[in-house]
Amino acid sequence: MTPSVTELVESCPAVASPPSVYIRISEVMGDPYSSAADFGTVVSEDPGLTARLLRLVNSAFYNLPTEIDSVTRALAVVGTEQLYDLALATSVMTMFDDVPCELVDMESFWRHSLATGVACRVLATRRGEPNVERLFVAGLLHDIGRLLMLLGNPEGAKEALESARSGRDLLYRVEDQLMGYNHADAGAALLKAWHLPEILREPVAKHHEPRTAHRFMSETAMVHVADITAHGMLMAGGGEPFVPPLSDAAWMRIDGADLISPSTFVDIDIQYTAAVQSIL
Amino acid sequence: MPVLRLEQLQVGMELADDVPDRNGQPLVRRGTVLSEKDLRRFKMWGVSEVEIVGSDDNEIKVAPLVIEPALLERYRPEVREIFQRANLEHPFMAQLFQESLIRYVRQRMGDKT
Numbered sequence: 081m082t083p084s085v086t087e088l089v090e091s092c093p094a095v096a097s098p099p100s101v102y103i104r105i106s107e108v109m110g111d112p113y114s115s116a117a118d119f120g121t122v123v124s125e126d127p128g129l130t131a132r133l134l135r136l137v138n139s140a141f142y143n144l145p146t147e148i149d150s151v152t153r154a155l156a157v158v159g160t161e162q163l164y165d166l167a168l169a170t171s172v173m174t175m176f177d178d179v180p181c182e183l184v185d186m187e188s189f190w191r192h193s194l195a196t197g198v199a200c201r202v203l204a205t206r207r208g209e210p211n212v213e214r215l216f217v218a219g220l221l222h223d224i225g226r227l228l229m230l231l232g233n234p235e236g237a238k239e240a241l242e243s244a245r246s247g248r249d250l251l252y253r254v255e256d257q258l259m260g261y262n263h264a265d266a267g268a269a270l271l272k273a274w275h276l277p278e279i280l281r282e283p284v285a286k287h288h289e290p291r292t293a294h295r296f297m298s299e300t301a302m303v304h305v306a307d308i309t310a311h312g313m314l315m316a317g318g319g320e321p322f323v324p325p326l327s328d329a330a331w332m333r334i335d336g337a338d339l340i341s342p343s344t345f346v347d348i349d350i351q352y353t354a355a356v357q358s359i360l
Numbered sequence: 361m362p363v364l365r366l367e368q369l370q371v372g373m374e375l376a377d378d379v380p381d382r383n384g385q386p387l388v389r390r391g392t393v394l395s396e397k398d399l400r401r402f403k404m405w406g407v408s409e410v411e412i413v414g415s416d417d418n419e420i421k422v423a424p425l426v427i428e429p430a431l432l433e434r435y436r437p438e439v440r441e442i443f444q445r446a447n448l449e450h451p452f453m454a455q456l457f458q459e460s461l462i463r464y465v466r467q468r469m470g471d472k473t
Binding site: 140143145250305308309311312313314321322323324325326328331336339340341342343345346347349350353 | 367368369370371396399400403404406442443444445446447450451452453455456457459460463464467
């Protein structure tokens with residue numbers, strides 16, 4: 081019996097709530113009387129997170145002229161919202177370290193996720209988005225539902241993977257046929273359980289069917305194009321063996337003609353290397 | 361010689377002048393044919409523009425790819441496999457396919473050495 085997406089989330093208590101450090105940071109962010117110093121204190125209590133964040137901020141992600149050696153300094157230079165999103169990205173990756181996932185090569189999974197996050201960040205930068213880290217997180221989390229399916233319904237997930245590998249159809253369509261929902265739906269359900277905002281949930285939910293997005297169309301289109309780009313750049317596929325087709329609607333939405341240049345791929349490559357070295 | 365901004369540079373272009381780092385020391389010497397590593401270094405050092413060999417009217421000299429065309433042809437069918445469900449008639453997908461093919465060949469060549 082295939083579990084519903086809700087049952088899937090409930091059956092995985094280890095991941096059914098967001099990373100605890102992220103909950104504490106969210107409390108600080110939501111408290112009008114808190115300051116950057118409070119944010120810094122919460123992050124600093126987690127030395128692993130602090131180290132990863134500082135590595136990322138000092139990498140080719142930002143190309144800063146001087147070294148940032150504290151969270152407080154990073155908050156001032158990079159911005160609170162931005163660092164909040166980077167903290168989410170980093171802590172989610174660590175959270176799954178403790179989760180046994182024999183069916184999937186976790187490094188390969190996160191490589192594809194990081195590549196998509198970075199590609200999305202590059203697209204967002206070219207499009208002049210105010211907070212590119214928001215798009216980085218959306219891209220990073222786009223396939224998170226696959227981990228949930230592997231944890232909560234390993235047999236179903238395995239059958240879908242094998243079927244997609246044998247060339248039957250794209251993974252998300254095979255999942256739809258076998259379970260009535262796909263990893264994008266599962267991911268969105270998980271992010272909902274985490275109380276993450278819709279600007280992250282909708283792009284994850286619709287990244288294979290961007291034309292069905294109705295609130296965050298640009299964000300969804302960017303995650304869609306970023307996922308395909310990461311696949312095409314052969315930065316680990318994370319389970320899907322084929323490059324998915326590009327949606328014309330998504331392409332028109334991001335008005336991407338100027339992205340058709342080798343420099344787009346060079347930028348993605350540089351930031352991908354930086355992200356892998358800093359937080360994987 | 362044309363001066364190009366960092367984002368306009370491509371692998372295979374030749375430097376018309378030394379590119380100094382922030383202390384004025386040469387980071388990459390004139391005459392160097394740019395590799396991806398050089399582009400990465402420029403980015404890391406915050407180099408914003410460099411002078412490239414070529415005439416100013418867009419005729420910039422790009423060295424031929426170090427990958428032999430025969431190798432690209434040999435692996436093209438394998439990369440086509442990966443793209444079998446993609447819409448290659450779309451210009452972005454066509455460009456992505458080219459990028460993919462070059463990366464695929466490089467990965468294969470890297471495996472052998």
